Amino acid sequence: MAIDLSSFDPNSVGQKNNNIFGLPSTEDNAELVLLPVPWEVTVSYRPGTARGPEHIFESSLQIDLFDPDVPNGWQKGFYMMPVDKNIRKKSDYLRQCAELIISHLGDGGVVSENEQLSKRLAEVNKGGKMVRDWVREMTLAQLKDGKKVGLLGGDHSTPLGFVHALAEMHPDGFGVLQIDAHADLRSAYEGFTYSHASIMYNILEEVSAVKKLVQVGIRDWCDEEAEYAQEQGNRVVQFTNQAIKERFFEGQTWKQVCDDIVAALPQKVYISFDIDGLDPKLCPNTGTPVPGGFEVEQIYYLFKRVVESGRQLIGFDLNEVSCGEHSEGIDAIVGARVLYKLCNYMVV
DSSP: OOOOOTTOOTTSOOOTTSOGGGOOOOTTTOSEEEEEEOOOTTOSSOOOGGGHHHHHHHHHTTOOOOOSSSTTGGGGOEEEOOOOHHHHHHHHHHHHHHHHHHHHHHTTOOGGGOHHHHHHHHHHHHHHHHHHHHHHHHHHHHHHTTOEEEEEESSTTTTHHHHHHHHHHOTTOEEEEEEOSBOOOOSSGGGOTTOGGGHHHHHHHHOTTEEEEEEESOOBOOHHHHHHHHHTGGGEEEEOHHHHHHHHHTTOOHHHHHHHHHHTSOSEEEEEEEGGGBOGGGOTTSSSOOSOOBOHHHHHHHHHHHHHTTOEEEEEEEEOOOOTTTTOSSHHHHHHHHHHHHHHHHTO
């Protein structure tokens, strides 16, 4: 069933009683369905991402719908499912447990020597598995119904279940294009099996259908991650922030870099976009900002090169968007615009 646009004016103000971007979409008539995952249990610095989907939804109403790259993409319908308040409530509770553990570790303590904290750690890890399985179930149902799917975090731990679902739909394999300041290749960071800092490690360990991980913009990682990436051989390809910037300094263009990135990708591509891959001025309230990074237009151009290469986008996530304690800054509007571009390229 196609989206009914007979009484919709795309040039008018975004109406709050419509869905994301002010579109009169429903779950039935939208070609692309977005799953919000309000989860941020293991964030290791600043919280706020659990409210990211709501803030992005609000900001999306300010976006004009014309996109010169995909002029009529919105006509195919984008629908964001309601935020699951039970998931968010569970996240808020387990976040308190995780904070106690993180504080204990910061003071030099050993969690295994503390019975109460050991119980809380087990509870946090159980919650992470629950969310992984819930996300897999929710996204797989949409994929089997013929929908295209995007995921909106929450922290970067959230898309693991979605990648599992995609593996069931694409057993021939696919690649992950990760845009991020961090490598996220730690094994159970701080003891949390499903840590936001362990998402790519978990994907590589749990999802054999992921044939290639291409990391772009990485500029903050540890020895353990560097060694793990090297052990993966050509399954992991890194375009670090330093290497990219040095190519610029030596006269190369962003097009040349993008062409190399695209060449490293297989035919089917999943995009995992941590907003902190951008310059922190564009996401000042994200949980772990790092100097460096990209302008939004650079990432849009990378998306464009991926699509123009003939590769197939099979899904995406956008995560780590936070507006801080007082909902200040431009994080949500930047997140909403990045989301809109991703949605448009998904329905090309």
